[in-house]
């Protein structure tokens with residue numbers, strides 16, 4: 001059996017961490033019967049440079065036909081003034097593929113406890129999932145306007161968009177600790193009032209899951225104050241973006257956090273939660289764990305290959321445990337050295 005993986009390495013550290021993840025994937029899957037074919041397509045700033053568009057036609061078509069998509073990261077100062085920025089290409093891709101459910105697991109493996117900036121007593125055992133709505137809300141709402149005098153965006157949610165992400169979160173909670181926290185700003189926002197009402201209604205379909213509502217400002221505090229109290233968090237697009245970056249303080253770096261994005265029935269996309277890190281790009285110092293773990297999410301969620309995913313994850317954690325860590329975690333390992341060490345564990 002052959003699986004076609006569309007590879008969108010993107011910009012900045014994207015190509016560096018993608019090269020690492022693909023090397024690890026090749027090592028981890030070398031003795032399985034499934035054959036993986038990795039084909040690169042231009043995307044983001046690299047898409048603008050190659051084809052004048054952050055999401056060239058060839059790229060979107062290849063993504064639609066692929067068995068899974070691996071995405072590195074996009075963006076950077078080079079394209080900040082471009083008529084269509086790399087970030088627009090990313091939003092367009094998510095929308096075109098209907099990737100409404102962005103799953104962001106936040107874990108702090110024991111190997112990272114000594115490196116976390118937060119006290120071990122607080123952070124030990126952190127293991128929760130942010131279920132972020134990804135194709136609606138203020139990112140996509142119309143009208144929007146920008147002049148020198150005034151600017152506005154529109155936060156809009158239709159009830160069916162809330163229903164499907166909330167159901168997804170309940171299903172994920174059912175497979176975990178059965179505790180769901182819905183994060184909103186229902187004391188102020190109309191969208192959040194509809195969100196909360198919808199969660200209350202859908203909750204009746206999942207009586208085995210306990211539900212709590214938190215305002216986003218309080219949730220932002222609790223994530224770093226009592227991270228182990230969370231199991232599954234469901235929230236709208238913008239809040240999910242912000243809270244998941246905040247949660248990277250728990251493991252100590254954005255460089256270890258992966259994500260998976262799913263539609264109702266089409267292809268899924270796997271990408272780190274962080275960006276292209278222009279400040280460290282091209283230096284072989286980026287932490288590739290976020291991309292490697294995104295690849296393991298692909299193995300699990302698109303191909304049911306839990307065994308290989310387990311082996312790769314264990315290899316990563318073993319290497320971290322030995323103190324081979326990149327600069328973001330206070331170490332000196334280069335991206336390629338870390339990758340070599342993971343591959344050695346797999347062989």
Ligand SMILES: NC(=O)c1ccc[n+]([C@@H]2O[C@H](COP(=O)([O-])OP(=O)(O)OC[C@H]3O[C@@H](n4cnc5c(N)ncnc54)[C@H](O)[C@@H]3O)[C@@H](O)[C@H]2O)c1
Nearest residue numbers: 073074075076254255273274275276277279280286287328
């Ligand atoms: N999904 C995406 O492709 C995505 C996500 C977020 C931001 N962006 C874009 O990336 C560009 C840079 O944004 P930013 O600087 O605000 O955020 P960023 O996530 O790129 O970087 C924030 C900080 O985290 C560090 N960091 C991120 N990933 C790392 C890794 N793997 N290893 C080590 N350190 C890492 C960076 O060096 C930087 O100090 C912008 O153009 C932004 O729009 C893209």
Ligand SMILES: CC(C)[C@H](C(=O)O)[C@@H](O)C(=O)O
Nearest residue numbers: 075087090091241273274275
């Ligand atoms: C680059 C940007 C559009 C994107 C987002 O806000 O969704 C990023 O921050 C992310 O988290 O993937």
Ligand SMILES: [Mg+2]
Nearest residue numbers: 241242245273
């Ligand atoms: Mg983000």
